[in-house]
Amino acid sequence: MLKRKRSLNTDSLAALSASVLAAIVGLLLALVILLICDAKNAWPGFLTLITGGIREGGIKAIGDILYQAMPIMMCGAGLAFAFKANVFNIGGGGQFLMGSFVAIYTAIKWEFLPGVLRWIVPLIVAALSGALWALIPGLLKAYRNVNVIISTIMMNYLARYLVNSLIKASIYNVTTGQSKSIPAAAKMPTLGLDKLFPGSSANIGIFITIAVCIIIHIILNKTTFGYELKACGLNAAACKYAGIREKRTIVVSIMISGALVALGGALLYLSGSGRNIRVYDTQPTEGFTGISIAILANNSPLGVILSSLFISFLTIGGQYIQSYGFVKEIVNIVTSSVIYLSAFTLLLRVFFDSAARKRQAKLSHTESEKGVTT
Amino acid sequence: MDEQFAVEMQDIVKTFPGIVACDDISLQIRKGEIHALLGENGAGKSTLMSVLFGMYQPESGTIKVHGKPVHITGPRDATALGIGMVHQHFKLVECFSVVRNIILGSESMKNGILDLKTARKRIMELSDRYGLAVDPDAIVSDITVGMQQRVEILKTLYRESDILIFDEPTAVLTPQEIEELITIIKGLAAEGKSIVFISHKLDEISKVADRVTILRRGKKVATLNVAETTKEEMSELMVGRKVSFTVDKGEQQLGETVLDVKNLVMRSRTSQKNIVDDISFSVRRGEIVCIAGIDGNGQSETIYGLTGIMPIQSGTITLNGKDITKADVRTRNLSGISHIPEDRHKYGLILDYSLKENLILKNYFKPSVQRYAFINWDKAETYSEELIEKYDIRTTLGAKTSARSMSGGNQQKAIIAREIEENSDLLIAVQPTRGLDVGAIEFVHKQLVAQRDAGKAVLMMSLELDEVMDVSDRVLVMFEGKIVADIDPKKTTIQQMGLYMAGVKKEEQHA
Numbered sequence: 001m002l003k004r005k006r007s008l009n010t011d012s013l014a015a016l017s018a019s020v021l022a023a024i025v026g027l028l029l030a031l032v033i034l035l036i037c038d039a040k041n042a043w044p045g046f047l048t049l050i051t052g053g054i055r056e057g058g059i060k061a062i063g064d065i066l067y068q069a070m071p072i073m074m075c076g077a078g079l080a081f082a083f084k085a086n087v088f089n090i091g092g093g094g095q096f097l098m099g100s101f102v103a104i105y106t107a108i109k110w111e112f113l114p115g116v117l118r119w120i121v122p123l124i125v126a127a128l129s130g131a132l133w134a135l136i137p138g139l140l141k142a143y144r145n146v147n148v149i150i151s152t153i154m155m156n157y158l159a160r161y162l163v164n165s166l167i168k169a170s171i172y173n174v175t176t177g178q179s180k181s182i183p184a185a186a187k188m189p190t191l192g193l194d195k196l197f198p199g200s201s202a203n204i205g206i207f208i209t210i211a212v213c214i215i216i217h218i219i220l221n222k223t224t225f226g227y228e229l230k231a232c233g234l235n236a237a238a239c240k241y242a243g244i245r246e247k248r249t250i251v252v253s254i255m256i257s258g259a260l261v262a263l264g265g266a267l268l269y270l271s272g273s274g275r276n277i278r279v280y281d282t283q284p285t286e287g288f289t290g291i292s293i294a295i296l297a298n299n300s301p302l303g304v305i306l307s308s309l310f311i312s313f314l315t316i317g318g319q320y321i322q323s324y325g326f327v328k329e330i331v332n333i334v335t336s337s338v339i340y341l342s343a344f345t346l347l348l349r350v351f352f353d354s355a356a357r358k359r360q361a362k363l364s365h366t367e368s369e370k371g372v373t374t
Numbered sequence: 375m376d377e378q379f380a381v382e383m384q385d386i387v388k389t390f391p392g393i394v395a396c397d398d399i400s401l402q403i404r405k406g407e408i409h410a411l412l413g414e415n416g417a418g419k420s421t422l423m424s425v426l427f428g429m430y431q432p433e434s435g436t437i438k439v440h441g442k443p444v445h446i447t448g449p450r451d452a453t454a455l456g457i458g459m460v461h462q463h464f465k466l467v468e469c470f471s472v473v474r475n476i477i478l479g480s481e482s483m484k485n486g487i488l489d490l491k492t493a494r495k496r497i498m499e500l501s502d503r504y505g506l507a508v509d510p511d512a513i514v515s516d517i518t519v520g521m522q523q524r525v526e527i528l529k530t531l532y533r534e535s536d537i538l539i540f541d542e543p544t545a546v547l548t549p550q551e552i553e554e555l556i557t558i559i560k561g562l563a564a565e566g567k568s569i570v571f572i573s574h575k576l577d578e579i580s581k582v583a584d585r586v587t588i589l590r591r592g593k594k595v596a597t598l599n600v601a602e603t604t605k606e607e608m609s610e611l612m613v614g615r616k617v618s619f620t621v622d623k624g625e626q627q628l629g630e631t632v633l634d635v636k637n638l639v640m641r642s643r644t645s646q647k648n649i650v651d652d653i654s655f656s657v658r659r660g661e662i663v664c665i666a667g668i669d670g671n672g673q674s675e676t677i678y679g680l681t682g683i684m685p686i687q688s689g690t691i692t693l694n695g696k697d698i699t700k701a702d703v704r705t706r707n708l709s710g711i712s713h714i715p716e717d718r719h720k721y722g723l724i725l726d727y728s729l730k731e732n733l734i735l736k737n738y739f740k741p742s743v744q745r746y747a748f749i750n751w752d753k754a755e756t757y758s759e760e761l762i763e764k765y766d767i768r769t770t771l772g773a774k775t776s777a778r779s780m781s782g783g784n785q786q787k788a789i790i791a792r793e794i795e796e797n798s799d800l801l802i803a804v805q806p807t808r809g810l811d812v813g814a815i816e817f818v819h820k821q822l823v824a825q826r827d828a829g830k831a832v833l834m835m836s837l838e839l840d841e842v843m844d845v846s847d848r849v850l851v852m853f854e855g856k857i858v859a860d861i862d863p864k865k866t867t868i869q870q871m872g873l874y875m876a877g878v879k880k881e882e883q884h885a
Contacts, residue, residue, distance in 0.1 A: 223747050224739050227731070234726045240683055241713070241721040242735045243704030 014352035015298040021348055022296065023310065026341035030334040034326070041324040049334065052313040053320035061316055063193060063200025069312035070205045071096075071268040075290025076297065076304040077213045078260030083299045084220060085253035086233035091137060091152030092261045092287025094159030098133045099126040099262025100269050100277055100284070101163045104179050107186035107270060108171055118186040123208075123266050130262020131255040133159065138254040142247035148254070156283055164279045178276040187272035201273035209267065212260065216301040229253050261287065292340065314338055378441045380405045380537050380568035381426065381457075386435035388421055395421040396432070397592040403537070408559060408569045410583035410600070412576075412612055414811045418592040419572050423539050426570075427459050428452040439537070458530025459539040462809075464522050468515040473497055475514055476529050493532075500531045504561055520551035527558070538562065539570045544578055545809045548669045548837055556582045574612070574811040576605045577840075588612050613813055621819050621844045624827050629659025632710070632799045632831035633680070638689035640672070640679050648687070649675045651855035657800065662822060662832040664846035666839070668875050672855040673835050674716055677804050680833075681713050682706045683721070694799055707736060710799035714789055714806050716835070722789045723777045730758040730773035733792050765791040766817075783814040790821055801825050804835045819845055839868055853877040 030049060034042035053061040075092050082089035103126040113121055137155055140146035171180045193202040220226040232239045232249045239246040264286060269275065293311060297303030318335040322328060381403040388396040396418045403409045413419045424430045426437065428446035437444055439455050446452050452459075466475050473494050482489045494510050501508045506524045514522060523543060530538055540559070544552045559582055563569055573579055579586055580600060588595040588611045595611045633656060640650035650672045657663045665673045678684035680691060682703040690699045693709050701709065715721035723732050734743055734754050743754045758773035767787045769775035777785060786806070793801065803822060807815040822845060826832050836842050842849055843863045851859040851874040859874040 222749060222751075224744055224749055225747065227738055227749055231724050231727065231731075231735075235720075235724045237720045238722065238724050238735070240703065241681075241715055243682075243702065243707050245702075245704075 014355070015300070015303075018348035018352050019296050019298065019303070019307065022341055023338065026338035029337050029341060033330070033334050033337060034321075037326060037330050038324075041326070045321045045324045045326055048320050048324070049314065049317040052317040056320045056323065057316070059197050060199040061320070063197025063202040064316050065309065065312045066193070066197070066202040066206045067200055067271065067273070068315055069308045070209050070271075071264040071286050072289045072293055072311060073206075073209045073304060073308035074212065074264030074267060075261045075286050076293030076308050077209070077216050077301050078257045078264065079290045080294035080297060080299040080301055080304055081216055081220070081260065082254050082257035083294055084233050085229045085250060086236075087138075087141065087250055087254050087257070088149050089134065089137075089152055089254055089257050089261075090149050090287075090291070091134060091155045091159075091258070092290045093283035094152070094156035094287070095130040095133050095258040095261040096265040096284050096287045097159045097163045097277070098265070099130045100265035101166060101179070102126045102129040102262070103266030104182055104269050104277065105166075105171055107182040108180055111183075111185075116189075118183075119188045119270050122186065122270060123263060126266035127259040127263045130265075131259040133262070134254045134258025135251065138251040141254070142250045156287070160281065160283060163277065167277060167279055172279070173276070176276070178278050181274065181276055182270060182272055184272065186270065188267070188270045201271050203271050205267040205271060209264075210305055212263070213301045213305050216260075220301065225252075261290065264290070311338075378405070379403055379438070380440060381570075382438040382441075383422070383426065384436045384438070386422065386425055386432045386437075388425055388430055388432045394592050396425065398435075399589065399592075399594045401587055401594070401597075403568050403570060404585075405568055406563055406566050407584045408563050408571055408582055410571045410573060410579040410586040411589065412574060412579060412586050412608060413589035414574060414612060414813055417589040417612075419589055420541065421592075422589070423459070423541065423570065423572060426452070427457060427539065453533050453535070456534060456536045457539065458533060458535030458537070460523065460526045460530060460541065460543055462541045462543070462545055464526055466514045466522055466525060468513075470514060471510070472508055472512050472514065472517070472525050472528075473510045475525055476532050480533060497528060497532060500528060504531065504565070505558060518551075520547055520554065523547070523551075523555065524558070527562075536566065537568045537570070539572070541572045542574075542809070543571070544573065544575060549839060550668065552578065576608050576812070579608065580605060590614055609812055621823060623823050626847060627660045627827075627829065629829055631656045631658050632694055633657040633833065634692040635680070636690045636692075638676065638679060638691070639687040640675050640684065641687045642675075649855050650679060650686075652689075653852075653855070653857045654689075655850055655857060655860070657831040657833050659799070659829050659831050660826055661847040662826050662834055662845055663848045663850060664842050665833070665835040665850050665852055666837075666842045666871065666875065667852035669837055671852045673852050674804070676852070677713075677716070677802060677833075677835055681711060681802065707796070707798075712736075712793035712796045712798040712801045714786075714793050714801070714803040716804040716808075718782075718785055718789055723785060725776070725778040727777055728773065729762070729767070729769060729775045729777055729780065729788060730754055732777050732788060733758045733761055733773075736792055736796055761788075761791040761795060767791065782809050783811060786810060786814070786818070790818060794821060794825065798830070800831045800833065802833045802835075805837060806834065807836075807838065807841060815841075839871060842871070843868060851875055 027050060031042065031046050034045050048055060052065055057064065075096060079089055079092055103122040106122040106125050107119065110121065133155065137146070137148055137151035140151050141148045167179045173180045188203045188205055190203040191207070194200070220230065228239070228244045228249050231244060232246045236246050265284070269277070289311065293304055293307045296307040314335050318331040321331050321334070379402045381401070383399065383401040386396050386399045387394065399418065399422055401422070411419045411423070421430065425432050426446070428448045428451050431447070437446060439457070444455060446455065467478065470478070473490060476497055477493045482493055497510050501510070506528060508521060508524050508528060514525065543555060547555060556578070559569060559571065571579070571583055583600045585597060586600050586603070586608065587597045588608060590612060635656065636654045638650055638653050639648055641647070642649050653676065665676065667673050675684060679686045682701065690697060692698070693706070693711065696709060698706050698709055719725060724735070734757065738744060738749055743750050743757065755773050761767065762769065762772065765787050768784050769780060777788070780788070790806070806818050806822065810818065822832055822834065834846060846863055849861050849863050849871070850857050851861070851871065853875065854877065858877065
């Protein structure tokens, strides 16, 4: 065990330092933006941002951070899973929407379900819908070699307009222009989190999500399926040679990915916090935030827990900056510049990786020089 | 100063943490000579040349180029001093034309626009002058490996290098291409270029080099005039002990047929031509059958067809009496095929996986390391340690070493260990000694013969004629997709084999 940890260190240390550095650079940029907008209030605003609004919001802010983290954490875990298999699933938006719609629909319509099944079944059905939605680009990739990035983006548009018309046909609230609210019976239990963090919408979902991240971590690192999946991501030809069914692995990986992202949508709307799906033309942002989260976490499911909490922390902190007179749009620019700078993680990783590789190459070089006799 | 050398490296010391890679090495390259640098993998040849090419900075020692002391801090400096390097793994942009590849990095401009015309003219002149016969407008991915290497040579010539370093240039070439390369190198030397030829192949060194410097474990052992030495002497100096060039084989014990191929036809995806054209053969227990031929006559495809990596057009493949024509790769492996693949980076290994993860690539799903779909990593580790010990795989971090960081010879040992441990009835070994040094080649050959003596069927494919003649019990020569000869290597000569390979001679009837 001790030995294994050491080997983990060289790799994940480079990854971790890249992620942390990207976050710091992003925060500095945020400070610059605040300074440009309103130099006088920039510093207190920045402090609020980096304290996640806990200074102002207190205990409620913590609950809100957990609640906000839940759907994007689930999306991040799902997307990271596909990225590990080298399947670049950009269809998070569409899968999220499908999951959201199916969850709300079943929560409202399937009144025959008893007790806890009122929310458990919608979660499961939503996950299935996401898997099915992702199956299409998966099959296209495996058997027709269609670029996943393109097919999943197109699936996003299909999902948006399909869900719009399905809502209008079934669960439309004409007065709000949104989907109907879920009944109280279908709301997920809060497990006392509402008492712990009064005023927030934190609920059981955050535990489900963290559990899923841990399960995904175990699948990727301990099981034969995870071994196959990562192998396909790293070298598909070698997988073929070894008799791993690489096409099936691609399809299964994107289906699981879609299922998790959809589950993220379901968790958000089954929280019963008063949020409903709006019928309009843009994609839900969670699908894209999930990409940043996965990249910031270097596609590690456990890293996703941290990076999603970090992003959620900034989002909540950003909301409280408004009290210093920064308009909502500036707040959005600030938080999203931190999020988008996380994409720099990739760039920084290349740097840290090559440094690490150089070190290892030197080591192995010396070793091979050492052992010459054969 | 009595003699001015093209390059003079004096007392070069280069250390890496914990080890001295170049231990006080001095090397003098005369103008216009071909100087071979001989040594096993990891003897310090590449490190020494990397120092000369500016990729490493030595701890101590001086370098003089044309008598002037120089300080080389990077490949750019080296290029400016007229030092050019032809790398073992080509550094070419596959989808660019030859001209564009050659000028890449030193493009000439005319009014801010790329001046291809002048460049093309100069390249043609150089190509004619040195007999390189390169088509300047061909796309790199369309030309043969031998031609790609000439493009690399042209790259150095275009930059007016007069000291050329060839890093194991023959590792990727066919016997014919090697002959042509030797002619080219001799031509370059005759034109006054000084040449460093890194190799561990003694035959080539005897053929091409004027002098040879032998390195062992980071130290210079000797510099000899090639004309005054023998292969035996060189190999002994290189390895530090006597090496047997002949393969010891026991008495052959032929058993029943393991692999039976009938009327195999394979077609390329792009053309209607049959790459493998109706071939039939069989391999029995206790024999090493070798498929020989000039590269590109359908040998590789035959192997891919047998192992299930490429689809076949028609024919049947029977393994131990079981029809596996339609079986998938996994089923074939489990039915008794082990496969040491031709391209160890593409097929043989997952480079970013650790050695341990690579060693279980064929059995991660078997009860020995798997339970309830979980991999028992502790068992995998123990298993890996056993193989590392048994097959003498050299690593830095044991089972945790990343495959990418291992040397070619050790990567190959890992693959051989994995495949032999599968204990399959049929072992397919494709170019098993490609790019390996004498000691490692001896090891691989011993392993193959041990399999044969243990009553396994071994199917080998090789482009090295010496290997074909020494190791195999039976040789199938392929030419343009057909088997043109089925011969006993003991009853034939290399010259005759060459005729079959070139398609000049054909056997009327073969089994």
